[in-house]
Amino acid sequence: MSGHTDMVLVDDNGMRIDGRTATEHRPIKIEAGVLKNADGSAYVEIGKNKVLAAVYGPRECHPRHLQNPTKAIVQCKYNMQAFSVSDRKRPGTDRRSIEISKITAEALENVVLTELYPRASIDVYIEILQANAGTRCAGLTAASVALADAGIPMRDIVPAIAAGKADGHVLLDLNKEEDNYGQADVPIAIVPSTDEIVLLQMDGNMTREEFDKAISMAVNACHEVYDIQKDALKRRYSVQKGGESNE
Numbered sequence: 658m659s660g661h662t663d664m665v666l667v668d669d670n671g672m673r674i675d676g677r678t679a680t681e682h683r684p685i686k687i688e689a690g691v692l693k694n695a696d697g698s699a700y701v702e703i704g705k706n707k708v709l710a711a712v713y714g715p716r717e718c719h720p721r722h723l724q725n726p727t728k729a730i731v732q733c734k735y736n737m738q739a740f741s742v743s744d745r746k747r748p749g750t751d752r753r754s755i756e757i758s759k760i761t762a763e764a765l766e767n768v769v770l771t772e773l774y775p776r777a778s779i780d781v782y783i784e785i786l787q788a789n790a791g792t793r794c795a796g797l798t799a800a801s802v803a804l805a806d807a808g809i810p811m812r813d814i815v816p817a818i819a820a821g822k823a824d825g826h827v828l829l830d831l832n833k834e835e836d837n838y839g840q841a842d843v844p845i846a847i848v849p850s851t852d853e854i855v856l857l858q859m860d861g862n863m864t865r866e867e868f869d870k871a872i873s874m875a876v877n878a879c880h881e882v883y884d885i886q887k888d889a890l891k892r893r894y895s896v897q898k899g900g901e902s903n904e
């Protein structure tokens with residue numbers, strides 16, 4: 658997020674480099690139940706981002722000292738594959754992946770009925786196969802579909818998307834160039850039934866008015882992502898009912 662480039666990110670007609678208007682998100686594709694060996698799974702594409710999420714549990718919590726006698730804990734591991742970015746990413750855990758794993762687990766704990774499973778762990782794995790900015794939102798979007806696919810009781814599913822600012826314009830769902838050279842990035846996740854915000858981060862600078870605009874843009878778009886998540890789960894359910902499976 659340098660805020661400086663000679664590249665025109667938004668032209669005089671308000672069009673972005675990938676042909677979108679300010680309020681358009683990138684094309685989204687979601688498929689539930691893509692992995693045979695996990696309890697639940699989902700695959701998500703948002704523009705050039707490609708993300709897999711897998712869920713195991715509820716199962717006995719390891720390490721045992723993390724067990725909570727009153728509820729389950731949600732543990733998340735966000736991992737960016739070495740081949741997911743153009744400059745090979747150094748494999749393994751780093752500060753960024755620890756942060757994203759933590760905020761993802763915290764967002765999901767708001768919807769999972771953890772009190773039903775004392776001492777258990779619900780384990781969520783997010784693998785970023787291809788990254789083009791917005792991977793934490795794509796990961797969280799995939800993870801909540803995977804949790805639903807695993808049959809884990811939840812009060813809702815969580816959609817996520819970012820808004821931000823580039824070339825002085827408030828924009829929805831920044832792509833890599835807008836993220837790199839823009840002035841702000843604000844990832845958001847909500848509980849659609851209540852519009853409660855369960856993830857909110859901000860990188861860069863915006864005025865109060867721009868921030869409010871970004872939030873309302875992202876919250877609206879989260880409802881669109883939510884519809885696509887529900888469609889993916891309905892498709893999965895109708896395939897199972899028909900006796901077929903993509904496994």
Ligand code: UDP
Pocket residue numbers: 742743746753788789790791792793794833836842
């Ligand atoms: N990125 C990268 N190498 C890294 C981390 C990030 O190339 O080690 C790229 C990747 O395309 C990512 C983007 O920078 O999607 C923005 O990263 P950020 O930390 O803002 O998280 P994201 O927007 O993916 O949630």
